[in-house]
Amino acid sequence: xxxxxxxxxxxxxxxxxAAAAARRTARARRRRTSWRKALRRDWRxxxxxxxxxxxxxxxxxxxxxxxxxxxRWYQPGGNLFGEYxxxxxxxxxxxxxxxxxxxFANTLILGALSLLFTFPAxxxxxxxxxxxxxxxxxxxxxxxxxxxxxxxxxxxxxxIMQLLSDTGPVNQLMQAVGHAPVEFLQQSGWFRQIYVSSExxxxxxxxxxxxxxxxxxxxxxxxxxxxxxxxxxWQQTWHVTLPGIRPTxxxxxxxxxxxxxxxxxxxxxxxxxxxTYSTADVISTYLYRVGVQSGSFSYAAAIxxxxxxxxxxxxxxxxxISRRVVGTSLW
Amino acid sequence: MVAATGPGAARTEPLRSxxxxxxxxxxxxxxxxxxxxLILLAVVAATLYPFLNLxxxxxxxxxxxxxxxxxxxxxGFNLTTYKTVMSDPVFWENYRNTVEYTVVATLIAMVLxxxxxxxxxxxxLKGRGFLIGVAVFTMFFNGGLIPNYVLxxxxxxxxxxxxxxxxxxxxxxxxxxxxxxxxxxxxxxxxAAAVDGLNTYxxxxxxxxxxSKAVLAxxxxxxxxxxWNSWFSAFLYMDHANYFPVTVYLRNLIAGATSGxxxxxxxxxxxxVAANIQAVTIVLTVLPILTFYPFIQKYxxxxxxxxxxxG
Numbered sequence: 001x002x003x004x005x006x007x008x009x010x011x012x013x014x015x016x017x018a019a020a021a022a023r024r025t026a027r028a029r030r031r032r033t034s035w036r037k038a039l040r041r042d043w044r045x046x047x048x049x050x051x052x053x054x055x056x057x058x059x060x061x062x063x064x065x066x067x068x069x070x071x072r073w074y075q076p077g078g079n080l081f082g083e084y085x086x087x088x089x090x091x092x093x094x095x096x097x098x099x100x101x102x103x104f105a106n107t108l109i110l111g112a113l114s115l116l117f118t119f120p121a122x123x124x125x126x127x128x129x130x131x132x133x134x135x136x137x138x139x140x141x142x143x144x145x146x147x148x149x150x151x152x153x154x155x156x157x158x159x160i161m162q163l164l165s166d167t168g169p170v171n172q173l174m175q176a177v178g179h180a181p182v183e184f185l186q187q188s189g190w191f192r193q194i195y196v197s198s199e200x201x202x203x204x205x206x207x208x209x210x211x212x213x214x215x216x217x218x219x220x221x222x223x224x225x226x227x228x229x230x231x232x233x234w235q236q237t238w239h240v241t242l243p244g245i246r247p248t249x250x251x252x253x254x255x256x257x258x259x260x261x262x263x264x265x266x267x268x269x270x271x272x273x274x275x276t277y278s279t280a281d282v283i284s285t286y287l288y289r290v291g292v293q294s295g296s297f298s299y300a301a302a303i304x305x306x307x308x309x310x311x312x313x314x315x316x317x318x319x320x321i322s323r324r325v326v327g328t329s330l331w
Numbered sequence: 332m333v334a335a336t337g338p339g340a341a342r343t344e345p346l347r348s349x350x351x352x353x354x355x356x357x358x359x360x361x362x363x364x365x366x367x368x369l370i371l372l373a374v375v376a377a378t379l380y381p382f383l384n385l386x387x388x389x390x391x392x393x394x395x396x397x398x399x400x401x402x403x404x405x406x407g408f409n410l411t412t413y414k415t416v417m418s419d420p421v422f423w424e425n426y427r428n429t430v431e432y433t434v435v436a437t438l439i440a441m442v443l444x445x446x447x448x449x450x451x452x453x454x455x456l457k458g459r460g461f462l463i464g465v466a467v468f469t470m471f472f473n474g475g476l477i478p479n480y481v482l483x484x485x486x487x488x489x490x491x492x493x494x495x496x497x498x499x500x501x502x503x504x505x506x507x508x509x510x511x512x513x514x515x516x517x518x519x520x521x522x523a524a525a526v527d528g529l530n531t532y533x534x535x536x537x538x539x540x541x542x543s544k545a546v547l548a549x550x551x552x553x554x555x556x557x558x559w560n561s562w563f564s565a566f567l568y569m570d571h572a573n574y575f576p577v578t579v580y581l582r583n584l585i586a587g588a589t590s591g592x593x594x595x596x597x598x599x600x601x602x603x604v605a606a607n608i609q610a611v612t613i614v615l616t617v618l619p620i621l622t623f624y625p626f627i628q629k630y631x632x633x634x635x636x637x638x639x640x641x642g
Contacts, residue, residue, distance in 0.1 A: 038457035044531035045450050052447035052501060056465050059498045063474025063482055080485050128367050143628055144375045150620050152560030154578045158585045158613045159381045167399040169384055209635050233360055258471060266563050291477045304475035312472050
C-alpha cells in the first residue's frame with residue numbers, strides 16, 4: 001500500500017522555491033484530509049492497536065488519573081476516584097509526618113549508595129573482560145555472570161537469607177576467625193551493606209552486555225594513534241576506551257536515575273523487618289504498609305504521587321544536564 | 332604501564348597476541364593479564380558460590396546445616412528433604428499455578444505486544460508519533476502502587492489469574508525491541524504481498540511473523556522468565572494458598588510465615604522453616620530456569636542489544 005507521492009526529480013527545471021511551495025501545499029492538504037483517508041486506508045492496522053491502547057488506557061493511564069484520590073476522600077469499595085475533595089490535606093499530613101521524612105532520607109541514602117556501586121561495577125567488569133584475549137574464557141565469565149539476572153527476586157532474597165543465617169557460610173567464616181555469629185538481617189547497621197552488595201551481585205554481569213557491545217565499536221585506529229602519541233595502556237583506556245563508551249554510560253546513568261526513587265521495593269519488602277526499619281524502610285515500602293496493609297489509600301497515594309513526580313523530575317533534569325554537558329540524551 | 336619493550340620483543344609478541352595490531356605487550360601488561368584472569372575467576376566464584384552452597388544444603392541433613400558444617404559439599408547426604416517438599420500437595424498446586432500463569436500471561440502479552448509493535452513499525456502511519464508516545468511515556472511516569480491496587484480490586488480481578496496477567500500485559504521495553512525488529516524487515520516483501528492481494532492481517536500472519544521467529548522467540552523468553560519470576564502481583568491480589576504461584580510459596584517459607592489457609596507439610600513444623608527445606612524449595616523453583624539457561628541466554632543478549640539500538 002504505497003501512497004501516490006509527488007515525484008520531482010532533484011534539480012528539475014522548475015525553480016526550487018516553487019517546487020518547495022507545491023510540496024508544502026500538498027503536505028498541508030494531506031494533513032487536513034488525511035485522518036479520514038488514513039482511517040479508510042489503514043483501518044486494519046489501526047484495529048490492531050485497539051487492544052494495546054485499551055491496555056494502556058486502563059492499566060497505565062487510568063491509575064495516573066486515579067492519583068486524584070490523593071486530593072480526595074476515598075472509601076474502599078466506593079468510587080474509584082474518591083468521594084469529595086479534601087485539597088492538600090493528605091500532603092499536609094505526610095509533610096508533618098516524621099516517619100515520612102525518615103523514609104525519605106532512607107530512600108535517598110539507599111538510592112545514592114546503590115547508584116554509587118551498581119553503576120560503575122558493570123563498566124569495570126566490561127573493561128576487564130575487554131582485556132581478555134581468550135574468547136572462550138571471556139564467554140565463560142560472561143555467561144556465569146549473567147546468571148543472577150535470571151533469578152526471581154524471591155529466590156535472591158532466599159539466597160541472601162541462607163548465606164547470612166546464623167549457621168550460613170558467612171557466619172561459619174566469622175566463627176572460623178574467632179568471631180561470634182552476627183544476626184545480619186536483624187541488625188539495622190548491616191542492611192545497607194547487604195542491600196547494595198546483593199544489588200551489585202545481581203546486576204553487574206548483566207550490565208556489561210551493552211558496554212561490551214559499545215567497546216567493539218571503538219575504532220582500532222584510535223588506539224594506534226594514541227600509541228604513536230606515546231600513550232600507555234592505562235592512558236589508552238582513559239583517553240580512548242572510556243570516551244568511546246561514554247554515550248552508553250550516560251544513557252544508562254539517566255535510566256538509573258529514573259528509577260532512583262523506586263529503589264528495590266520488592267527486595268526490601270522481602271528482606272526487611274521491624275528491627276531494620278530504621279535503615280531499610282523506604283518511601284515505597286512505607287506507602288505499601290500505609291496503603292495496602294492499613295488501608296489509608298488516599299494518604300499512601302499522596303506519598304506515591306510525590307515520589308513519582310520527584311522521579312519524573314529527576315529523569316528530565318538528568319536528561320537536560322547530560323544534553324547540555326555531554327551532548328547525549330534520551331530524547 | 333608499558334615496560335621498556337625492545338624492538339625485538341615488540342616484533343615477536345604480536346604473533347602470539349590476538350590484539351597485537353594495536354598493542355605493544357610489555358611485562359607490566361602481562362602481569363596485569365594474570366591478575367585480570369584471577370579477578371574474573373573470583374567474580375565467577377562469587378557469582379556461583381551462593382548457588383553451590385544452596386545445592387549442597389539441599390542435599391544435607393538438617394543437623395549438619397545447623398552445626399554449620401555445610402559449605403560446597405553436602406554433609407549427611409540424603410534425599411529426604413526433596414521427598415518432604417515434593418510430597419506437599421500445596422507445593423505442586425502452586426507450581427502448577429506458576430506454569431499456568433506464565434503460559435497464559437506470555438500468550439496474551441505476545442499477542443498484544445506483537446500487534447502494537449507492528450502498528451508502530453509503520454513509518455508513514457498517521458498518528459504514529461502519538462501511538463509511540465502513549466507507550467513511552469509510561470516508562471517514565473506511572474500511576475504508582477496504590478491507584479493500581481485500587482483499580483485491580485475495583486475491576487473485580489482479585490483472586491483471579493487476570494490480576495496477574497492484565498496489569499503487566501505489555502512491557503514497553505519489549506515493545507520497542509520488537510518495533511525495532513519489524514522496522515528493519517525489508518518492506519519490499521510486504522509490498523509484494525499487498526500487490527498479491529493480502530490484507531494487513533494476512534501480511535502480518537503470513538509474511539512478517541514467519542520472518543520474525545528469532546525476535547518472537549526472544550520476546551517469549553523475556554516474558555516467560557519475567558512472569559515465572561514474578562511474585563508481587565500474586566502476593567497482592569491472591570488471598571488463598573491454592574492460587575499462589577510457587578514464588579509466593581517460597582516467599583512465605585522464607586518469611587517464616589504460615590498463611591492461615593495453608594495446611595501444607597511445612598506448616599505443622601516450627602514457625603522458622605528448616606534451612607534445608609528452604610534450600611530445596613529454592614532449588615526446585617529455579618530448576619527450570621537453570622535448565623534452560625544455557626540455551627536461552629544468547630537470545631536474551633541479542634534482545635538487549637536490539638533494544639539498545641532503539642532505546
